[in-house]
Structure formats: structure tokens, C-alpha cells
Amino acid sequence: MEAFELSKEFLEEFVTQLDLKKEDELIPVLERLFPADIAETFDSLNLEQAVYVTSLLDADKKIEVLAELDPEVQIKFFKGFTREEIALNFIQNMDSDDAVDVLSVIDAEAATEILSYIPDKQDSLYLTRLLRYPDNTAGGLMGGELIKVNINWNVAQCTEEIRKQAEEVSKVFTVYVVDDSDILLGWVSLKKIILAKATTPISEIFDSNIKYATVTTDGEDIASTMQKYDLIALPIVDSLNRLLGRVTIDDVLDFVKEEADKDYQMLSGISQNVEVKDKVWVLSKARLPWLIIGLFGGVLSSIVIGQFDGELQENVQLALFMPLIMAMAGNIGVQSSSIIVQGLANNTIDSSSVITKLGKELMVALINGLVCSALLMGYGLIAGKTNSIMTTVSIALFAVILLAAVVGTVVPLILDRFKIDPALATGPFITTSNDLLGLFLYFMIGKMLI
Amino acid sequence: MEAFELSKEFLEEFVTQLDLKKEDELIPVLERLFPADIAETFDSLNLEQAVYVTSLLDADKKIEVLAELDPEVQIKFFKGFTREEIALNFIQNMDSDDAVDVLSVIDAEAATEILSYIPDKQDSLYLTRLLRYPDNTAGGLMGGELIKVNINWNVAQCTEEIRKQAEEVSKVFTVYVVDDSDILLGWVSLKKIILAKATTPISEIFDSNIKYATVTTDGEDIASTMQKYDLIALPIVDSLNRLLGRVTIDDVLDFVKEEADKDYQMLSGISQNVEVKDKVWVLSKARLPWLIIGLFGGVLSSIVIGQFDGELQENVQLALFMPLIMAMAGNIGVQSSSIIVQGLANNTIDSSSVITKLGKELMVALINGLVCSALLMGYGLIAGKTNSIMTTVSIALFAVILLAAVVGTVVPLILDRFKIDPALATGPFITTSNDLLGLFLYFMIGKMLI
Numbered sequence: 001m002e003a004f005e006l007s008k009e010f011l012e013e014f015v016t017q018l019d020l021k022k023e024d025e026l027i028p029v030l031e032r033l034f035p036a037d038i039a040e041t042f043d044s045l046n047l048e049q050a051v052y053v054t055s056l057l058d059a060d061k062k063i064e065v066l067a068e069l070d071p072e073v074q075i076k077f078f079k080g081f082t083r084e085e086i087a088l089n090f091i092q093n094m095d096s097d098d099a100v101d102v103l104s105v106i107d108a109e110a111a112t113e114i115l116s117y118i119p120d121k122q123d124s125l126y127l128t129r130l131l132r133y134p135d136n137t138a139g140g141l142m143g144g145e146l147i148k149v150n151i152n153w154n155v156a157q158c159t160e161e162i163r164k165q166a167e168e169v170s171k172v173f174t175v176y177v178v179d180d181s182d183i184l185l186g187w188v189s190l191k192k193i194i195l196a197k198a199t200t201p202i203s204e205i206f207d208s209n210i211k212y213a214t215v216t217t218d219g220e221d222i223a224s225t226m227q228k229y230d231l232i233a234l235p236i237v238d239s240l241n242r243l244l245g246r247v248t249i250d251d252v253l254d255f256v257k258e259e260a261d262k263d264y265q266m267l268s269g270i271s272q273n274v275e276v277k278d279k280v281w282v283l284s285k286a287r288l289p290w291l292i293i294g295l296f297g298g299v300l301s302s303i304v305i306g307q308f309d310g311e312l313q314e315n316v317q318l319a320l321f322m323p324l325i326m327a328m329a330g331n332i333g334v335q336s337s338s339i340i341v342q343g344l345a346n347n348t349i350d351s352s353s354v355i356t357k358l359g360k361e362l363m364v365a366l367i368n369g370l371v372c373s374a375l376l377m378g379y380g381l382i383a384g385k386t387n388s389i390m391t392t393v394s395i396a397l398f399a400v401i402l403l404a405a406v407v408g409t410v411v412p413l414i415l416d417r418f419k420i421d422p423a424l425a426t427g428p429f430i431t432t433s434n435d436l437l438g439l440f441l442y443f444m445i446g447k448m449l450i
Numbered sequence: 451m452e453a454f455e456l457s458k459e460f461l462e463e464f465v466t467q468l469d470l471k472k473e474d475e476l477i478p479v480l481e482r483l484f485p486a487d488i489a490e491t492f493d494s495l496n497l498e499q500a501v502y503v504t505s506l507l508d509a510d511k512k513i514e515v516l517a518e519l520d521p522e523v524q525i526k527f528f529k530g531f532t533r534e535e536i537a538l539n540f541i542q543n544m545d546s547d548d549a550v551d552v553l554s555v556i557d558a559e560a561a562t563e564i565l566s567y568i569p570d571k572q573d574s575l576y577l578t579r580l581l582r583y584p585d586n587t588a589g590g591l592m593g594g595e596l597i598k599v600n601i602n603w604n605v606a607q608c609t610e611e612i613r614k615q616a617e618e619v620s621k622v623f624t625v626y627v628v629d630d631s632d633i634l635l636g637w638v639s640l641k642k643i644i645l646a647k648a649t650t651p652i653s654e655i656f657d658s659n660i661k662y663a664t665v666t667t668d669g670e671d672i673a674s675t676m677q678k679y680d681l682i683a684l685p686i687v688d689s690l691n692r693l694l695g696r697v698t699i700d701d702v703l704d705f706v707k708e709e710a711d712k713d714y715q716m717l718s719g720i721s722q723n724v725e726v727k728d729k730v731w732v733l734s735k736a737r738l739p740w741l742i743i744g745l746f747g748g749v750l751s752s753i754v755i756g757q758f759d760g761e762l763q764e765n766v767q768l769a770l771f772m773p774l775i776m777a778m779a780g781n782i783g784v785q786s787s788s789i790i791v792q793g794l795a796n797n798t799i800d801s802s803s804v805i806t807k808l809g810k811e812l813m814v815a816l817i818n819g820l821v822c823s824a825l826l827m828g829y830g831l832i833a834g835k836t837n838s839i840m841t842t843v844s845i846a847l848f849a850v851i852l853l854a855a856v857v858g859t860v861v862p863l864i865l866d867r868f869k870i871d872p873a874l875a876t877g878p879f880i881t882t883s884n885d886l887l888g889l890f891l892y893f894m895i896g897k898m899l900i
Contacts, residue, residue, distance in 0.1 A: 159644065162644060194612060194613070195613055211484070230700045250680045250681075250682065253676070253677055253699060257710075260706075261796075263714060264788060265789075267714060267718060267788075269781050276789060277799075288821060291781055298777050298778065301773035302771050305773070309770070316766070316769075319762055323751035323889060324745065324751060327751075327881065330881070331878050339715075339718075339733075349726045349727075360730060360733075363730045368737060431777065
């Protein structure tokens with residue numbers, strides 16, 4: 001990887017030069033740094049230092065740095081500017097998707113005022129419109145910066161238009177072809193335009209076979225379409241097929257990473273998107289909800305087991321294998337539920353074929369249940385345990401494994417059917433219910449057999 | 451989203467037309483389908499039908515379809531061709547990264563023979579070289595198709611060269627600038643080339659500020675660099691900084707998705723990358739290892755608890771709260787370990803600052819432990835439980851929460867330090883150890899207090 005990394009030494013030196021306002025030394029350093037790196041230095045700068053840094057950057061880099069800042073840092077940073085300055089120095093020049101990301105972290109009243117300072121009314125209208133779409137939809141992910149040409153033009157007119165439009169579009173991947181009413185007809189690659197003769201009509205070289213989505217399409221669907229078809233950008237249209245914007249793959253990569261992190265945390269029982277560097281109380285708060293569910297489940301378990309304390313008194317051996325039953329019930333439940341949740345997320349299953357999935361999960365549970373019970377019986381023989389207790393535990397284990405698989409499979413499918421995020425069914429929730437059900441089944445079987 | 455989806459009805463109709471060899475009707479249908487869709491139909495076709503479909507496709511689409519097939523389907527499909535046909539009809543025309551993906555699923559002997567049929571010896575040498583890099587490194591992710599121009603040229607020469615090279619490169623994002631020895635000097639965007647005058651020297655418009663990586667760089671680092679700097683393609687160089695290839699963001703998106711799925715499954719106790727549609731025994735086999743660890747842990751627990759059966763006989767109430775202690779130990783352990791694992795994966799922490807992380811996790815555990823123990827004491831008061839048992843359980847719970855947090859934090863950090871995938875420490879492994887340790891601590895405290 002290229003040599004540069006934000007080392008402690010670099011940062012100290014950088015801050016010293018900032019405080020001494022050594023412009024001549026700072027400008028070449030800043031030129032060599034990428035916007036994401038400059039944004040990273042802001043974590044260690046105070047407001048005055050950060051504002052001074054941006055004053056040394058050219059207009060393009062200034063907005064790229066802003067777009068890379070964490071939301072909290074953006075909010076802090078804006079304290080150094082009036083709302084009018086924010087509009088004219090930053091928002092106005094940003095790509096619309098980045099501008100909306102920034103505007104959505106500050107409060108609505110401030111955002112509206114900032115938008116009112118943007119001279120181009122069409123731009124501010126477009127931003128207002130984008131702000132209304134939820135984060136996780138095509139509308140929330142898209143930006144308005146794209147190159148479009150009219151179907152009736154030729155390559156020369158098209159190149160001329162690209163020259164004009166390209167000033168505003170930082171990354172050009174595809175040129176979209178529209179008709180006079182802005183309805184999306186197809187696309188033509190930059191490569192084809194470079195390779196074609198100037199007089200060739202666009203209608204001869206454009207490709208009408210194009211993937212697109214509407215503003216309300218779910219972000220997950222956008223991501224899986226772009227992944228499936230290897231798309232670098234996906235055009236977004238309104239209900240009349242008019243071209244409104246495009247979603248680019250770098251934003252989709254961020255989206256996919258964020259969603260994966262969220263699902264991972266959900267599975268591990270953390271209820272908000274947190275990072276190691278977050279404050280102690282933020283981390284505590286994110287974890288407490290699931291812990292309290294676990295605590296509640298534990299108390300319920302104590303009540304369930306309390307119903308069987310006669311059996312326990314009589315045969316204290318039963319208590320020894322409670323952890324085994326619980327652990328297996330939990331593991332099986334998490335395995336089953338997570339594979340269903342992942343299948344739902346990746347669109348490889350839908351909730352319609354519940355019976356088939358359930359049958360398959362039961363088959364898997366049957367095999368694994370038989371193997372585990374047989375292993376446990378084998379252990380009982382070798383360890384010289386009394387027959388009755390090991391038979392009871394083995395039979396109960398088998399039953400619990402089947403039950404846990406059913407619960408793990410059915411719960412996420414039901415949640416999905418009711419349009420609730422099935423990922424809620426993973427982690428502590430499924431573990432807790434399986435613990436309870438598993439222990440109940442265990443003691444019932446124990447009661448019958450011993 | 452655009453209307454087309456592979457429906458059952460479409461597939462049935464499609465297969466019927468295939469069997470009747472209705473070429474005239476099939477060709478327009480295939481033209482309208484995207485390569486990924488055609489690849490999807492192959493799941494439902496037999497070898498003869500699949501070979502017939504490819505005979506109707508043009509050379510470009512043929513290889514795109516092949517690249518989209520699942521590895522098992524690729525292997526099945528190749529049975530319809532001789533090794534020479536595979537080399538000449540497919541491998542020769544594919545992007546090098548796709549070709550290597552295909553070659554790496556068939557056995558080494560066959561791959562070598564196929565490579566020997568490729569007429570361009572330089573191409574086959576390049577592929578042989580790519581085959582040597584592990585899947586999860588820059589070398590394994592990169593392809594050789596890129597556009598490079600010499601620093602000494604002008605825009606006109608450059609455009610001419612792009613015309614020539616672009617024939618072979620399906621997606622052009624960036625033009626790389628090299629010197630006479632192929633050493634990477636920088637880049638210039640297609641946009642700049644379109645906008646510049648023909649006589650402008652490349653040396654005047656190129657940008658020497660470029661991110662790149664070497665062939666041995668880890669895939670995760672490639673992904674996080676491309677994500678951080680919003681790159682669409684990342685050039686890859688050898689140890690002498692000679693340009694060897696590039697990694698494109700669509701491949702990185704696939705890589706990130708796969709890694710996230712793998713980590714998710716690891717956390718849920720599934721040891722291989724499996725999908726809902728896999729066969730029952732594949733699913734069973736992927737889950738058994740963790741279940742057997744859980745079983746083993748359960749048996750160990752029974753031995754640990756067995757040491758305290760005097761206490762249990764005396765006070766059977768102790769058994770009632772075993773599930774609570776276990777559940778909390780497991781949840782806390784998974785929460786702590788997964789946040790550390792995620793931090794390590796996202797490069798937001800490194801294993802050097804173990805003490806700081808541990809201190810923070812302990813603070814979080816302290817807060818959550820106090821809250822949970824207080825809630826439990828409260829429940830005891832309301833439910834009118836005897837004081838001694840609830841005090842014991844609450845104190846034990848607090849201790850167990852602290853212990854579980856330590857284990858959950860330290861284990862992944864230690865694994866990472868020893869270059870073992872820290873994700874191994876999540877899921878059943880950490881749950882099992884925390885169950886054991888938690889129960890031991892619980893009974894020790896019970897023994898002392900009751």
C-alpha cells in the first residue's frame with residue numbers, strides 16, 4: 001500500500017505548523033494528502049485549526065474533505081461558519097448526494113435556511129426533494145450529477161454537451177440517453193463515444209438495454225442488482241420513467257458495509273451501530289436492551305425450573321446437564337435463524353415457501369440431533385454414568401435440537417412476512433426463547449422418564 | 451426495478467423453445483437478457499441445452515455469461531467442450547481476473563493444459579502468474595485489463611492508444627500513466643482527456659497523486675482503501691513499482707459481501723460458507739463442528755457443576771438461576787468479542803493497545819453489571835425471594851459480567867496478535883468458555899455466601 005499513513009508524529013508536526021500558521025509549508029503537505037486523510041486529521045483538530053485548514057484548500061478539495069467527515073465532526077465544524085457561508089462555500093458546490101448527507105445531519109430548521117441561500121433555485125429544489133427520501137432507498141442514495149444526452153444528437157453534439165456537463169460531474173462512467181421529455185431510453189459508454197466518428201448519430205450507437213430503478217426502491221435491492229449485474233452506476237427514474245439521478249457503486253459499497261456491520265451487531269446483541277471508539281455510555285446503552293431481555297429470560301427460566309423443583313430435589317443429577325441443553329438449544333437456534341436471515345437478505349429465499357425450508361431445516365436438525373445424542377450416549381457409557389440419567393438427557397437433547405431448529409427457522413420467516421426486520425430474531429432473542437423452551441422440554445422429559 | 455425477473459413461466463417457455471431449437475425466437479430473447487440472467491437460467495438447464503444457448507450468443511456475451519456462473523455450474527458446463535475449445539472460445543477472450551477465477555475451480559492439470567492452447571504466450575504467462583496469488587490478496591483480485599499511456603505522449607497519441615487498448619478492456623475508468631520501464635507515475639481521467647486539446651502533453655495534465663497497492667496486499671486492506679478514498683479502481687504494482695494490473699470496485703463489492711457473509715456465519719456457529727439452497731448434508735456438516743464444541747462444553751459444565759453437588763443438594767434454589775448466569779455470560783461475551791472483531795476488521799483498532807480497550811470494556815461491563823444486578827435485586831424484593839439466594843445470584847451476576855467482558859475482549863485480541871482470524875473467537879467458542887467460567891464463578895460465590 002502507498003506509504004502515507006496518519007501517524008502520531010505526522011499529526012503532531014501538522015498541528016504545530018497549523019498553530020504557527022506556516023502556510024508555505026502546509027499547502028504542499030495538504031496537496032499531497034487525499035481528502036479522506038485530511039478529514040481524518042479533523043478528529044484531532046479544534047474548530048479554529050479545522051477552519052484554518054479548509055481556508056488553505058481549493059474549492060473542490062474543500063467540499064471533498066467535508067463529505068468525508070463523520071457526522072458529529074461535520075456538525076462541530078459548521079460552528080465555524082454562518083449558515084450563508086455553509087450554503088455558498090460548501091453545499092452549493094457539493095455533489096447532491098453528499099450535500100443531502102450533510103444536510104440531513106443538521107437540524108431541519110437550519111437545513112431549510114441554508115438551502116434558502118443557494119442561488120440556483122433549481123438546485124435547492126432538487127436538494128429539498130432528495131432530503132425527503134429515506135436513507136435506505138434509491139432516492140436517499142442517489143445524486144443528481146450525471147451526464148445525459150438527447151437521442152436526436154450526434155457524437156459531436158454529445159461530446160460538446162459532455163464538455164459542458166462534465167464540469168459539474170466528478171466521476172463520469174456512463175452517458176445516459178433521454179428523449180425530449182427526459183424519459184430514460186438507454187445509455188452509451190464514454191469508450192464508445194471516444195471511439196466513434198463525430199457525425200455518428202447517438203441513436204445508432206446507444207444501447208437500449210439498461211437496468212434502472214425507481215426512487216422508492218429499497219437500498220438492499222439496489223445493492224443486489226448492482227452486484228448481480230456488475231454495474232458501476234444505476235440510473236434512477238420517477239414513476240413516469242423520467243431520469244432523476246443515479247446511484248454510484250462507491251456509495252453502494254459504503255451502504256453494503258454499513259448494513260453488514262449492523263446485521264453483525266444485531267446478531268451479537270448490540271442494538272445500535274456503535275464503534276470501538278464510541279464513548280463508554282454510548283456502548284453501554286447499545287448493549288443494555290438485549291442484556292435486559294436476557295435477564296428477563298433468565299428470571300423466566302428460574303420460574304420454569306421452579307415448577308420442577310420436586311424432580312430436582314429427587315434427582316440433582318438433572319441440574320448438571322441444564323447447561324448442555326441450554327447451550328445446544330441456543331446454538332441450533334442461532335444457526336438456523338441466521339441462515340434464514342441471510343437467505344432473506346440475499347434474496348435467495350422468500351417467505352412463501354415456509355414449509356419447504358422448515359422441512360429442510362428439520363432434516364438438518366434430525367441428522368445433527370442424532371449425531372449429538374449418540375455422542376452423548378457414548379460419553380455416558382465411557383464415563384460410567386447411570387443409564388437412566390444419560391438416556392433422559394440424550395432423548396431430551398434430541399427433542400430440544402428439533403424444537404430449536406423449528407423456532408430458529410419459523411420466527412424470522414414470520415417476522416419477514418409481517419414486514420419486520422427478520423434480523424431481530426437472531427442473537428439474544430432467539431437464544432432466550434430457545435433456552436426457555438429447551439429447559440421446559442428437558443424437565444418434562446425428565447419427569448416422564450425418571 | 452426494471453420489469454424482468456426469471457419467472458417459472460419464463461423458464462418453462464424458454465426450455466421448451468430450447469428443446470425445439472427455435473433459433474429465431476430465442477435469439478431476440480437472449481439479446482434482451484443480461485449475462486447474469488442467462489447465467490441464472492443455466493441452473494435449470496442440462497448440458498446439451500446450456501451448450502446450445504452459448505452457441506446462440508456472440509463471443510462477448512458468451513464469456514460474460516461464463517464469468518457469472520457458479521463454480522459448480524462452470525465445471526458441469528465445461529464437460530460439453532474439449533480443453534482446446536475451452537481455451538479458444540472462452541478463456542482467451544475473458545478478462546484476466548475472470549479467467550483466473552474460472553481456471554482456479556478446475557483441477558490444476560486441466561488448467562495447465564487449457565493454458566497451453568492459448569495462442570498468445572504472454573497472455574497465458576500472465577494468467578499462470580495470476581493463478582499463483584491467493585484469492586484474498588490484491589494479486590488474486592486483480593485483472594490485467596487496463597489502459598496505460600506513456601508520460602512522454604500527448605493527448606492525441608494517448609487517444610489513439612486508448613482506441614487500440616480499449617478493444618480489450620470492457621470498462622475504462624482511469625488511464626494510468628507509466629514511464630518507459632512501465633513504472634507507475636500517476637493517472638489521468640477519461641474526462642480530462644476528452645476535455646483537453648489534442649496537442650497537450652500528458653505530463654501537463656496527469657495527476658501524480660495516486661493510490662496503489664502491491665500484489666501481496668491483503669484483500670481486506672484493498673477493500674478498506676478503496677472504500678476510504680472512494681476509488682473505482684486501484685492499480686496494483688510489483689515490488690519495483692511496475693504496473694501489473696488493477697482491482698475494480700465491482701470485484702471489491704463481491705469480496706466485501708462474501709467476507710461479511712462469512713463473518714456472519716462464523717458468529718452464528720456455521721463453519722463454512724453455505725447457502726439455504728445447499729444440500730442437507732452440506733448444511734449439517736457446516737454446523738456440526740460448533741455443535742460438537744458446544745456438546746463438549748456442556749459435558750465439561752456437568753463435570754464442573756458435579757463438583758458442587760453438595761451445595762446443590764442443600765440449596766436446590768441455586769439451580770434455578772444457572773440459566774440466568776449462563777445466558778448473561780454468553781451474551782456479554784459475544785457482545786464484547788464481536789465489537790472487537792469488527793473493530794479489528796475495519797481497522798479502527800489494532801491489537802497494540804490491549805490495555806486501553808480492556809479498560810473501556812471493563813467500564814462498560816461495570817455499568818451494565820450494576821444495572822443488571824440492581825434489576826435482579828429489585829425482582830427478588832418484589833417476588834419475595836429469600837434474601838440470601840438473591841444476594842448471592844446478584845453478586846455472582848455482577849462478577850460473571852465482568853469476567854465475561856474480559857474474556858470476550860482479550861481472546862480475539864490475543865488471536866489477532868498471533869495472526870489467527872479473531873472471528874474464530876466469536877459465536878459458540880466464546881459462549882462455551884464463558885458458560886463454563888461463569889458457572890464455576892457462580893458456584894464458588896454460592897459456596898462462600900450460602
